[in-house]
Every structure is written in C-alpha cells, then in structure tokens.
Amino acid sequence: MLMNETPDPPEQGMTPLLAAAELQDHLMTVTHDLERLQRLLDDAGEALSTHFYSASSHVHGLLNEAQSPGDGHAPVLQKVMLDIAGAITALQFQDMATQLIAHTSQRLRNCADQLARDTFGDDEDGAAVVEIAPLRPNPVTQDEMDAGSVELF
Numbered sequence: 001m002l003m004n005e006t007p008d009p010p011e012q013g014m015t016p017l018l019a020a021a022e023l024q025d026h027l028m029t030v031t032h033d034l035e036r037l038q039r040l041l042d043d044a045g046e047a048l049s050t051h052f053y054s055a056s057s058h059v060h061g062l063l064n065e066a067q068s069p070g071d072g073h074a075p076v077l078q079k080v081m082l083d084i085a086g087a088i089t090a091l092q093f094q095d096m097a098t099q100l101i102a103h104t105s106q107r108l109r110n111c112a113d114q115l116a117r118d119t120f121g122d123d124e125d126g127a128a129v130v131e132i133a134p135l136r137p138n139p140v141t142q143d144e145m146d147a148g149s150v151e152l153f
Helices: 016-065 073-120
Strands: none
Touching (some): 016 073
C-alpha cells in the first residue's frame, strides 16, 4: 500500500477474522514502509554529516590561511563558518525523525501482534509473541528546530 492510498473498507459480511487479518496486514505494511523511510533518512543523514564535516574542515583550513594581514577573505570565510554552524540544526532532523519512526514502528508492531494474538490465538509453534509497546507516549517533544548549540551524536 502506498503512503497516499487509503485501505479498502472491510467488505460487508466479511467475517471478523478476515477483517482482523486484513487490518493486521495493513499495520505490517505501514511498519515496513516506516522501516524503509528509516533507512532513507539514515543514508541522507550520513551523507549530510559527511559533507558538513568536509566543508567545515575545508573552510577552517582556508580561514587559517586567510588570517594573514591584508587578506580580505577572512571576514567572508567567517560568515561561511557561521552559515555552516547554522546548518548544524538540520542535522537534528535526522535524529528526531529516527526516534519518532522507531517509536511509531514499535507501537504499530505491538498493535499488529496483539491483534494477531487476540484474533488467531497461539499456534502449533507455541504462544504468540507480542512486542512490548513503548512506555513513553512520545520520544521527541520538540516539534521545531532553532539555531543554538547542538551536540552532534
């Protein structure tokens, strides 16, 4: 199921067992979509960090060279460093998004597992395993990013 698709409503006359199985399938599909999104964000965050540190290192090197008297590049490079420092807040996005995705995936997996256990019961392999739901309602309380001091991972 794509992100913008809505699940088909249960057919009239569908047994509760079939409706539960369909709902569990939808929950698992969403969980897998979130896991793919997690991998994409991880890759983007890694690339952003790598390029950020590389650019910062190059500008630091140029700034050290530009400290000689009469060199007019030092103020420009200092402004570039301020811009790079301001870009650090964008690196927080990946961390916050990762926490929210993991939290949501864990909740969805818990719902799917409980639904399967309650609907289908145990099978010949033993008792149904239900992943534990997160204890906290929300792992990230911040909903916006502002410039300021940031600790990088």
